[in-house]
Amino acid sequence: MNRFSSLTLRFLLAAIFVAPILLALAASFRDNSEMYRHAGSLSFWTFLPSEPTLDAYRRAIALPRLPMQLFNTVLLGFVMATGTAVSSLLAGYALSRFRFRGREALFLLMLFTLFIPVDVILPPLFFVIRDLGLIDSFWGLALPFIFSPVGVYLIRQAIEEVPRELDHAASLDGAGLWEVLRTAILPNIRGAVIACWLMHFVFVWEWYLWPLTAMRRDDGQLAQVAIAGLIDPLRSTDYALVFAAAILTIVPAFIVFALLQRFLTSSQATTGGK
Template identity: 40%
Template sequence: MKARGTLLTLLLAGAFGLCVGPFWWLAMAATQHDRDVFSWPPKLLPGGRLMENLQGLQESIGLDRVLVNSLVVAGLQTAGAVVVSVLAGYAFAKFDFRGRNLFFVLLLSTLVIPDTVMLIPIFRMMMDMGLIDTYPSVVLPGLVTPFGIFLMRQALRSMPDELLDAARVDGAGELRVLWRIVLPVNRPVIAALALFVFLGGWNQFVWPLIALRSPEMYTLPVATATLQGLSTTNYPQVLLASAIAAIPVMALFLVLQRQFISGLLAGSTKE
């Protein structure tokens, strides 16, 4: 039994090292000189060039500006997508209207369409509306998420209709029912959805690369790509930008981890 426990501990320690090791190397390499990034054996202790690399990153891409751009884009996209998903999911789950199942099947069918297929039509739409190189051009295409609507619809279907009908009998309108009853009960699912949408909005690269033209509007992934030149690449700055990009997502997950896990498990138990 003792040998089994020791073996399990070693396996868990190895798995922990495999998961955390790359992130540790990323953080340490971001503080090194360019010539030390790919040295062997790898340097796994902090170097002395963190402030120099940070200053160089600020001069190269305007770190503070691109961080604000990414936060604005991801934040607006998350808020909008959550609102649209909740409203649409509530309609599909609790309203009986003609063509409901057909519309829902058509919505789900869009999940099999690759995002790259939609790049040209969306670009034409944004260009015709004069929104290219603006925040709306990046935010608007991400407001409707079929996965988010599906997730909210499945979660809201489990709510008893009697509870909602009782609130309506007491004089509550649909928006009040949604705000006072539906949202508090489904807070874990909404938190999980918000985390998924924020992660996608924060990390998206292809569409912002197409829609944004001026460096002042670049998001962090797009600005980081500009650090890779044809002949030379400042790898410490690229790694530092990658490490900074991971911080907001990790912080958001730590804040919402309980709701996130509860949201993933919602509906997994048999009623």
């Protein structure tokens, strides 16, 4: 393959994944009537705003509940990320360093829960949260997913790579179980813990089904679920507003990701494949 065609192929590949996002970004700077006016025929302005405007962002901010819902998403992000990182760290430590009967079986059981997709288990999960009296509450949203098999796996693998001699040295120096974790192991798996935290933080922006089911108060709802209510594919949707609001929703995730991504090493992103 010559250089030109290989470049073209790469460019096409990138375009397939980026163009839709860019298109949505462009749509957020448009006026709705302008968008519909240019929709009939193919021209430059079918895709790009002819008169860029921030009007949609103004209207999005003015949506009565959006700020609260956005706050819910971000707060849930922090709670989920921190809760998952802490519970995975503790469990990973126990599963890697402690000897107890059924350790491997427990680890396998945890991994096995990966095979239970939310889509499939939604009703029974709903009943459990209802029985616990947590429907329509923030904790009802958060608690079911704080245990993360992926998090436990990630942290356990990272701890496995820390030499046991380090633990032994620390405990000979008088460290108890907690101090061993805090002083000998944690400093060596910081990358994995941050990866775990970040992954589960960003993961909250994936959420749709569970909040749709378990949260029926508007002001307790997550932003992305509320915005989905603005879409009515069979009638004319105000896409400018949808994308302005969606972009406002994504911005916090991007900021946090940009701040923390330098702690990630590429190895952590790819070890899942081995």
